[in-house]
Amino acid sequence: MLELIVAGFMCVALIFYAVTGGADFGGGMWDLLATGPRASAQRNAIAKAIGPIWEADHVWLILVIVILFTGFPRGFSGLTTALNIPMTLMLFGIVLRGAAFIFRKYDVKSEKIQSRWSTLFGAASFFTPFIQGLTLGALSTGQIRIIDGRLTTGFFAGWLTPFAIACGFFALALFAFLAATYLTADPSADPDVRKEFRLRALWSGSVLAPIAFVVFLTSKQGAPAMYQGLTQWWAPFLIGATLCFAIAALASLWLRRFALARIAAIGEVTLILGGWSLSQFPRLITPDITIYNAAAPAITLRLLIYALVAGTIILFPSLFFLFRIFKGKAVESGA
Amino acid sequence: MGMSLGFHIIFAALGIGLPVLMAISEGIYLRTRRPVFLELSKRWSRGAAILFAVGAVSGTVLAFELGLLWPGFMEKAGAIIGMPFSLEGFAFFTEAIFLGFYLAGWNRLSPFVHWLCGVIVAISGTLSGIFVVTANAWMNAPAGFKVVDGKITDIDPIAAMLNPASFHEVLHMTLAAFVATGFAVAAIHAFFVLRDRQNSFHRSALGIALALGCISAPLQIISGDFSARSVAKLQPAKLAAMEANYKTQTGAPLRLGGIPDSESQTNPYALTIPRGLSLLSTHDPHAKVIGLEEFPRRDWPNVRVVHWAFDLMVGAGTALLILSILAGWSAWKCRGVPDGKWLLRALVAAGPLGFLAIEAGWVVTEVGRQPWIIYGVMRTEEAVTPIGKIAIPFFAFTILYIFLAFVVFYLLRRQFMITEKPAEQLVTTDA
Ligand code: HDD
Ligand code: HEM
Ligand code: HEM
Numbered sequence: 001m002l003e004l005i006v007a008g009f010m011c012v013a014l015i016f017y018a019v020t021g022g023a024d025f026g027g028g029m030w031d032l033l034a035t036g037p038r039a040s041a042q043r044n045a046i047a048k049a050i051g052p053i054w055e056a057d058h059v060w061l062i063l064v065i066v067i068l069f070t071g072f073p074r075g076f077s078g079l080t081t082a083l084n085i086p087m088t089l090m091l092f093g094i095v096l097r098g099a100a101f102i103f104r105k106y107d108v109k110s111e112k113i114q115s116r117w118s119t120l121f122g123a124a125s126f127f128t129p130f131i132q133g134l135t136l137g138a139l140s141t142g143q144i145r146i147i148d149g150r151l152t153t154g155f156f157a158g159w160l161t162p163f164a165i166a167c168g169f170f171a172l173a174l175f176a177f178l179a180a181t182y183l184t185a186d187p188s189a190d191p192d193v194r195k196e197f198r199l200r201a202l203w204s205g206s207v208l209a210p211i212a213f214v215v216f217l218t219s220k221q222g223a224p225a226m227y228q229g230l231t232q233w234w235a236p237f238l239i240g241a242t243l244c245f246a247i248a249a250l251a252s253l254w255l256r257r258f259a260l261a262r263i264a265a266i267g268e269v270t271l272i273l274g275g276w277s278l279s280q281f282p283r284l285i286t287p288d289i290t291i292y293n294a295a296a297p298a299i300t301l302r303l304l305i306y307a308l309v310a311g312t313i314i315l316f317p318s319l320f321f322l323f324r325i326f327k328g329k330a331v332e333s334g335a
Numbered sequence: 336m337g338m339s340l341g342f343h344i345i346f347a348a349l350g351i352g353l354p355v356l357m358a359i360s361e362g363i364y365l366r367t368r369r370p371v372f373l374e375l376s377k378r379w380s381r382g383a384a385i386l387f388a389v390g391a392v393s394g395t396v397l398a399f400e401l402g403l404l405w406p407g408f409m410e411k412a413g414a415i416i417g418m419p420f421s422l423e424g425f426a427f428f429t430e431a432i433f434l435g436f437y438l439a440g441w442n443r444l445s446p447f448v449h450w451l452c453g454v455i456v457a458i459s460g461t462l463s464g465i466f467v468v469t470a471n472a473w474m475n476a477p478a479g480f481k482v483v484d485g486k487i488t489d490i491d492p493i494a495a496m497l498n499p500a501s502f503h504e505v506l507h508m509t510l511a512a513f514v515a516t517g518f519a520v521a522a523i524h525a526f527f528v529l530r531d532r533q534n535s536f537h538r539s540a541l542g543i544a545l546a547l548g549c550i551s552a553p554l555q556i557i558s559g560d561f562s563a564r565s566v567a568k569l570q571p572a573k574l575a576a577m578e579a580n581y582k583t584q585t586g587a588p589l590r591l592g593g594i595p596d597s598e599s600q601t602n603p604y605a606l607t608i609p610r611g612l613s614l615l616s617t618h619d620p621h622a623k624v625i626g627l628e629e630f631p632r633r634d635w636p637n638v639r640v641v642h643w644a645f646d647l648m649v650g651a652g653t654a655l656l657i658l659s660i661l662a663g664w665s666a667w668k669c670r671g672v673p674d675g676k677w678l679l680r681a682l683v684a685a686g687p688l689g690f691l692a693i694e695a696g697w698v699v700t701e702v703g704r705q706p707w708i709i710y711g712v713m714r715t716e717e718a719v720t721p722i723g724k725i726a727i728p729f730f731a732f733t734i735l736y737i738f739l740a741f742v743v744f745y746l747l748r749r750q751f752m753i754t755e756k757p758a759e760q761l762v763t764t765d766a
Contacts, residue, residue, distance in 0.1 A: 059431055061395060062424055069398075069420070070414065070418060070421050071417070076402050077409050077413075078406075079402070080403045081406045087403060091395070098389070101388075102742065102746065103746065300414045307421050314429070318433070319432055322432050
């Protein structure tokens with residue numbers, strides 16, 4: 001039971017990371033793809049949307065990792081050993097992206113320097129979520145074997161399979177869609193720019209469907225345990241609900257109901273990650289590591305849960321208030 | 336890992352120190368309503384924001400790196416000391432949120448609430464430092480678990496956090512952050528005051544930074560002495576290496592510098608102070624102090640590195656203490672911010688000393704703990720990742736950190752150059 005609660009918190013943190021940090025990555029992708037006469041207006045809208053809350057978004061990922069190594073230490077060591085290479089690559093992506101972003105914000109505002117940092121920022125925004133999708137996908141492949149606490153399949157198992165790669169592309173498309181949808185709903189952005197993001201949201205949202213289908217197809221071979229999960233009794237409901245949200249998001253984008261579209265997109269991402277977690281359950285690394293055999297002793301789990309609950313009670317209201325403040329029109333004049 | 340941490344610790348120290356300066360300055364502004372203090376806290380908050388952003392990135396890397404480099408260590412230790420890391424996560428979260436309020440809220444929050452946000456940033460920065468240091472202290476003085484037949488049982492994460500080394504390490508590290516930030520910031524502003532004595536912006540900044548540094552430095556020395564006595568109890572081999580003390584003896588002398596030679600167990604060219612070591616480590620000049628000879632050779636840390644690093648830290652600490660006394664004395668004499676030419680020059684020169692001492696101090700702690708990763712429980716070689724004997728990931732992270740270091744240095748410098756101008760304008764309006 002304790003394991004389940006901790007794993008639940010971990011899933012929630014992961015979902016928050018996807019809907020906040022994921023949109024940041026998507027913003028970076030659109031930054032790189034900004035074209036047309038309003039390219040720099042697009043970039044400004046993106047920078048403004050990412051700017052103030054960027055640091056807070058990163059915390060979700062740190063939280064996921066910290067919960068993992070406190071609550072499921074064997075899961076953490078298995079993960080970091082077997083997927084050492086992609087995770088190191090991902091860290092490179094995170095560092096380069098962060099550095100480029102900070103530079104863009106605080107370095108001189110010359111066109112040439114800015115565009116160089118923009119390119120790096122955009123490229124890292126593509127690279128990092130791709131690797132993240134790949135890594136999550138690799139956990140489901142069942143090709144990573146950890147027998148008697150020892151990794152037997154080397155450092156290349158799982159993450160180079162078609163299924164994992166399809167997951168990587170899925171993450172890319174999902175985050176691009178999410179970011180474009182958020183940007184259409186930003187009232188402070190230029191109306192023309194919002195129009196352009198509406199189109200982008202529409203087509204990136206539509207691209208999601210075929211990629212999702214490829215993920216599903218490759219999972220039969222590439223992630224049999226997950227495929228089985230997705231054919232259980234609850235799966236049709238889950239897939240149906242996800243589909244409803246996806247269609248609702250696209251429809252409200254079409255009808256220019258942007259606030260609604262944003263909610264639907266968040267719902268879609270939540271259900272996708274929630275569904276993935278359910279189909280993984282109770283495995284962390286398929287097939288050998290589960291939340292039960294990787295768990296820390298009960299006392300650690302219990303204390304961790306206290307800390308998580310207390311943190312949630314204190315931090316959520318402040319976070320909410322922070323978002324509220326930033327939604328105001330005035331741009332800070334001082335700092 | 337040593338490298339990443341050596342890098343991260345600089346942000347950590349600034350991340351503890353700068354918000355404190357920023358909150359003090361805004362507090363003074365609230366009382367005096369002099370605009371120069373408002374400008375100062377804005378300036379410092381911008382520095383804090385850059386460091387925070389880079390700190391977040393380097394912290395993310397660290398969280399993963401623990402597992403990427405030492406899966407064996409994390410597997411054993413995660414359940415025991417994951418707790419302080421989770422708490423650090425929350426402290427960091429709090430800091431991120433309130434720094435957001437602080438940066439965006441200059442015109443939107445009431446001045447007092449705004450200042451409170453700054454205070455919360457300072458407190459949560461300090462707390463994140465405290466939490467992780469307890470994790471490090473646990474590696475030095477493992478507690479809160481039992482080993483039965485090679486298996487870890489009876490885990491108690493609270494007892495692990497409150498291990499016997501926590502108190503002295505936390506105290507010493509928190510003070511170190513104040514000392515290092517205080518003197519580094521003072522050095523920058525002393526440099527500008529040297530150029531222009533009338534610049535009230537830099538004078539005020541110098542005053543605040545110096546006050547923080549000068550109050551913390553003497554306390555730092557006292558807490559260092561306390562640390563040394565705790566180490567003498569908890570890790571006598573580390574203390575012996577710190578002092579290059581090979582032989583167990585009563586009335587042991589203190590040896591400064593020298594070239595410790597573990598083969599002949601001597602320390603030629605050292606400056607020797609009779610009975611000094613016994614006096615310092617027990618406050619009794621005749622006490623018996625345990626030497627390295629009591630331990631099997633394979634349990635010795637690298638004596639030279641530890642001894643030299645220790646002398647470096649103590650040397651830097653002593654220099655900063657003398658400087659604090661001089662600065663305090665001349666501030667008392669002129670009832671204001673001291674601006675003697677030689678004092679300012681000395682302050683500029685002493686800027687890096689605090690950070691040098693921090694790095695040296697961590698080398699003492701970490702290298703002094705070797706060959707153990709968890710003192711007396713797990714050896715470092717048992718903990719390492721099996722991947723390519725660590726060379727590739729280690730190399731990769733090293734490059735990453737050199738890059739990040741460059742980013743920060745460049746940006747902070749740039750930030751200073753850009754913001755030079757408004758400062759001068761401010762002087763004219765203020766004076
Ligand atoms: C501004 C920085 C600074 C200064 C001036 C000093 N130290 Fe220090 N010292 C540190 C910064 C530091 C540190 C980096 O913060 C360490 C590393 C781990 C820790 O807890 O603090 C440390 C560790 C450390 C340890 C090892 C603790 C352990 O391994 O558990 C001892 C014995 C001392 N110090 C003693 C001293 C003495 C006797 C000083 C007096 C002159 C001194 N330090 C000045
Ligand atoms: C919570 C804090 C810390 C943890 C968990 C930690 C962990 C470790 C571990 C596991 C090792 C052994 C592996 C090795 O030898 O490379 C180590 C060594 C080392 N650490 Fe730390 N460390 C911490 C803080 C620091 C800091 C702040 C520094 C800053 C300079 C530092 C510097 C070093 C160095 C130089 C070594 C190498 C020692 C040697 O191999 O001789 N550590 N640390
Ligand atoms: C060994 C593992 C460590 C991990 C995983 C880690 C993780 C992190 C993370 C994720 C952050 C957030 C970024 C930020 O606030 O800037 C952070 C910041 C911080 N860390 Fe660490 N850290 C470690 C070691 C240390 C050590 C040894 C200290 C020592 C005192 C320390 C003190 C701090 C402080 C004070 C901050 C806030 C700094 C700021 O606000 O800029 N950390 N750390």
